[in-house]
Amino acid sequence: VSADGAPVRTAGPVLVVGTGLLGTSAGLALAARGVEVLLADPSPSAVALAADLGAGRPVGAGGAAGADPEPRLVVVAAPPDVTAAVVAAELARHPEAVVTDVASVKAGVLAGLRARGADLARYAGGHPMAGRERSGAIAARADLFVGRPWVLCPAPAAAGAPGSSAAAVAAVADLAADVGGMPVVMPAEEHDQAVALVSHLPQVAASLVAARLRAAPEAAVALAGQGLRDVTRVAASDPALWVQILGANAGRVAQVLAPLRDDLDALLEALRRLDGTGADGAPGAHAALARALGAGVEGRARIPGKHGSRAAEYSAVTVLVDDRPGELARLFADIAAAGVNLEELRLDHSPGRALALAEVSVLPAARTTLVEQLGAHGWAVHEG
Amino acid sequence: VSADGAPVRTAGPVLVVGTGLLGTSAGLALAARGVEVLLADPSPSAVALAADLGAGRPVGAGGAAGADPEPRLVVVAAPPDVTAAVVAAELARHPEAVVTDVASVKAGVLAGLRARGADLARYAGGHPMAGRERSGAIAARADLFVGRPWVLCPAPAAAGAPGSSAAAVAAVADLAADVGGMPVVMPAEEHDQAVALVSHLPQVAASLVAARLRAAPEAAVALAGQGLRDVTRVAASDPALWVQILGANAGRVAQVLAPLRDDLDALLEALRRLDGTGADGAPGAHAALARALGAGVEGRARIPGKHGSRAAEYSAVTVLVDDRPGELARLFADIAAAGVNLEELRLDHSPGRALALAEVSVLPAARTTLVEQLGAHGWAVHEG
Numbered sequence: 001v002s003a004d005g006a007p008v009r010t011a012g013p014v015l016v017v018g019t020g021l022l023g024t025s026a027g028l029a030l031a032a033r034g035v036e037v038l039l040a041d042p043s044p045s046a047v048a049l050a051a052d053l054g055a056g057r058p059v060g061a062g063g064a065a066g067a068d069p070e071p072r073l074v075v076v077a078a079p080p081d082v083t084a085a086v087v088a089a090e091l092a093r094h095p096e097a098v099v100t101d102v103a104s105v106k107a108g109v110l111a112g113l114r115a116r117g118a119d120l121a122r123y124a125g126g127h128p129m130a131g132r133e134r135s136g137a138i139a140a141r142a143d144l145f146v147g148r149p150w151v152l153c154p155a156p157a158a159a160g161a162p163g164s165s166a167a168a169v170a171a172v173a174d175l176a177a178d179v180g181g182m183p184v185v186m187p188a189e190e191h192d193q194a195v196a197l198v199s200h201l202p203q204v205a206a207s208l209v210a211a212r213l214r215a216a217p218e219a220a221v222a223l224a225g226q227g228l229r230d231v232t233r234v235a236a237s238d239p240a241l242w243v244q245i246l247g248a249n250a251g252r253v254a255q256v257l258a259p260l261r262d263d264l265d266a267l268l269e270a271l272r273r274l275d276g277t278g279a280d281g282a283p284g285a286h287a288a289l290a291r292a293l294g295a296g297v298e299g300r301a302r303i304p305g306k307h308g309s310r311a312a313e314y315s316a317v318t319v320l321v322d323d324r325p326g327e328l329a330r331l332f333a334d335i336a337a338a339g340v341n342l343e344e345l346r347l348d349h350s351p352g353r354a355l356a357l358a359e360v361s362v363l364p365a366a367r368t369t370l371v372e373q374l375g376a377h378g379w380a381v382h383e384g
Numbered sequence: 385v386s387a388d389g390a391p392v393r394t395a396g397p398v399l400v401v402g403t404g405l406l407g408t409s410a411g412l413a414l415a416a417r418g419v420e421v422l423l424a425d426p427s428p429s430a431v432a433l434a435a436d437l438g439a440g441r442p443v444g445a446g447g448a449a450g451a452d453p454e455p456r457l458v459v460v461a462a463p464p465d466v467t468a469a470v471v472a473a474e475l476a477r478h479p480e481a482v483v484t485d486v487a488s489v490k491a492g493v494l495a496g497l498r499a500r501g502a503d504l505a506r507y508a509g510g511h512p513m514a515g516r517e518r519s520g521a522i523a524a525r526a527d528l529f530v531g532r533p534w535v536l537c538p539a540p541a542a543a544g545a546p547g548s549s550a551a552a553v554a555a556v557a558d559l560a561a562d563v564g565g566m567p568v569v570m571p572a573e574e575h576d577q578a579v580a581l582v583s584h585l586p587q588v589a590a591s592l593v594a595a596r597l598r599a600a601p602e603a604a605v606a607l608a609g610q611g612l613r614d615v616t617r618v619a620a621s622d623p624a625l626w627v628q629i630l631g632a633n634a635g636r637v638a639q640v641l642a643p644l645r646d647d648l649d650a651l652l653e654a655l656r657r658l659d660g661t662g663a664d665g666a667p668g669a670h671a672a673l674a675r676a677l678g679a680g681v682e683g684r685a686r687i688p689g690k691h692g693s694r695a696a697e698y699s700a701v702t703v704l705v706d707d708r709p710g711e712l713a714r715l716f717a718d719i720a721a722a723g724v725n726l727e728e729l730r731l732d733h734s735p736g737r738a739l740a741l742a743e744v745s746v747l748p749a750a751r752t753t754l755v756e757q758l759g760a761h762g763w764a765v766h767e768g
Contacts, residue, residue: 202615219574225582228582230617235680247670296623335712
């Protein structure tokens with residue numbers, strides 16, 4: 001039984017094939033809930049590490065062939081470009097098991113399985129929307145999937161061949177829920193278009209912006225602020241993995257990038273006209289800038305906040321905090337004592353100074369209480 | 385005398401012309417340190433609001449013309465596109481005063497002043513690298529400039545006309561330091577190129593990415609994670625202000641965007657080749673993706689962390705925190721009790737679940753202590 005009282009629904013043994021970040025995290029989460037987990041990976045050292053971390057038991061550890069129990073569920077967490085081949089092999093190897101995968105692009109896996117004549121009734125693809133800038137078993141954690149969408153993409157029946165059975169979809173939904181994720185069912189094509197937009201586009205944009213910093217003067221990067229940091233954070237992600245992801249979703253990412261490129265061209269043209277002639281000689285150029293910036297404001301407002309609500313529904317105040325041990329603790333103790341729940345937090349550093357700005361977001365109804373209570377405790381609170 | 389013991393060097397009265405975010409914040413910071421501040425703005429309600437907030441006293445408040453004391457320093461915090469005209473007028477109106485401005489693009493202001501035959505010996509331009517997604521006096525705060533670079537761009541002598549005097553530059557450096565900023569001297573052209581890269585480029589990229597969300601299906605934006613949030617955060621900024629900033633730095637922003645557009649085109653071509661033919665028929669396409677992503681990793685690594693050190697010099701651990709009042713307080717109390725200083729903090733929300741992940745960055749030497757102490761206090765700590 002989990003912390004929130006829901007019983008474990010996944011029936012083991014579960015075989016995890018691929019003990020990288022996602023596979024090991026799934027193993028850790030299942031093992032922590034008492035599910036029997038078997039681990040396999042082409043790399044013996046990778047599987048040994050995952051086992052040492054507590055993610056399960058390596059297959060073949062008993063010595064004799066056939067000593068491992070037959071899995072009821074196989075989770076393929078292989079690199080994206082070999083996922084279809086591995087899923088097909090596992091379907092053939094374990095004829096009673098349901099097989100799923102965690103690849104972040106789904107239509108290609110499905111096409112690869114159809115091309116291999118795989119038994120799709122026992123397959124249901126999945127994509128946990130969880131990841132980190134770091135990779136490998138060492139970065140794994142049992143709570144990686146907690147609260148994250150886990151998209152399920154059942155195979156539709158096609159050309160007389162059956163698609164994913166209801167039982168297979170249910171088994172993968174149970175897995176997702178058991179490790180703390182939020183199952184969301186979506187056709188593969190729709191999923192791949194969605195991640196091209198909300199995941200692959202920001203990755204590409206961050207990399208393109210960060211690439212401009214390579215040759216920048218030291219004095220210029222020294223002026224970098226939080227805006228540049230935020231825009232480029234995901235640019236630190238593993239290029240090898242992202243080559244595979246972008247490659248597997250190439251057409252849909254291109255469809256998202258093409259209109260962005262057109263917007264960029266329009267912006268560039270407006271900037272060049274303003275540069276060449278000044279505002280008076282460039283009619284419409286300022287309007288073009290305003291359109292681009294206004295479109296960004298509109299798009300940004302569509303991103304949901306925590307608990308599915310909009311970010312704009314929170315109310316923020318800023319508190320000045322001395323940058324030394326104990327001060328943040330004192331701040332959060334005072335927030336807690338006010339009975340106010342912290343919805344979002346930004347800690348804004350002050351390079352070269354022993355001060356930080358904590359931007360504390362709360363529900364609007366709690367704002368007045370928060371400001372009063374923090375003020376009463378001597379905090380410098382700034383509204384705005 | 386300030387909190388860190390440095391005496392106030394700015395000699396008042398200081399006249400702040402323009403009581404928006406920056407002007408009002410400067411007034412608040414100076415007034416808090418006992419400097420006499422006069423406020424002026426074309427909008428009577430804006431100046432009244434700034435005065436009510438404690439940023440200074442409106443000019444002409446005494447009733448009789450000429451009742452205001454003559455300012456020794458004038459800070460022009462007008463919109464970028466009228467800054468040169470306002471600075472020139474203030475130089476003429478106050479023939480003994482040093483005049484500075486806070487416009488975020490500097491070469492155009494300087495050119496505008498030369499065209500007007502202004503007395504540049506009494507002028508030194510400035511740009512506090514501080515801002516918020518919100519604007520206006522209501523968003524102002526006395527600590528806005530604390531720890532931030534405040535770039536000074538002295539006017540060079542040209543064509544027989546003198547440039548900024550040493551006394552003028554010193555007066556603006558004193559102002560910057562008195563309000564908590566870090567004065568940095570840089571030629572206007574170099575400054576404008578730097579901000580095109582570290583400030584204007586991320587703004588444009590964020591707006592372009594966010595604009596793609598406008599027409600997105602609800603189910604797609606529901607999958608948005610922290611990566612998309614971070615990349616698009618500054619897209620919420622005021623379009624009217626940014627139209628002026630980008631317009632004033634149009635040529636340099638175009639010079640930064642043009643190679644990014646070329647990189648984007650190369651990426652698009654590689655993606656389209658992969659989409660049309662698959663990996664086997666697109667030699668070099670994966671290498672093109674890898675180059676773009678690798679360049680991003682390199683560029684990202686150049687961004688300095690807090691206190692001027694590199695972000696990579698910190699060591700991060702992740703702690704699972706119940707999302708209810710008091711839990712963060714307890715965490716930070718335990719961190720403080722361990723004698724460890726928190727260098728950076730990311731609070732990672734778990735939509736739909738009552739859990740948050742706090743990623744706590746500390747100096748590498750403090751990591752082991754932190755992990756041990758938090759573990760001893762029962763926290764679920766994840767390394768990786």
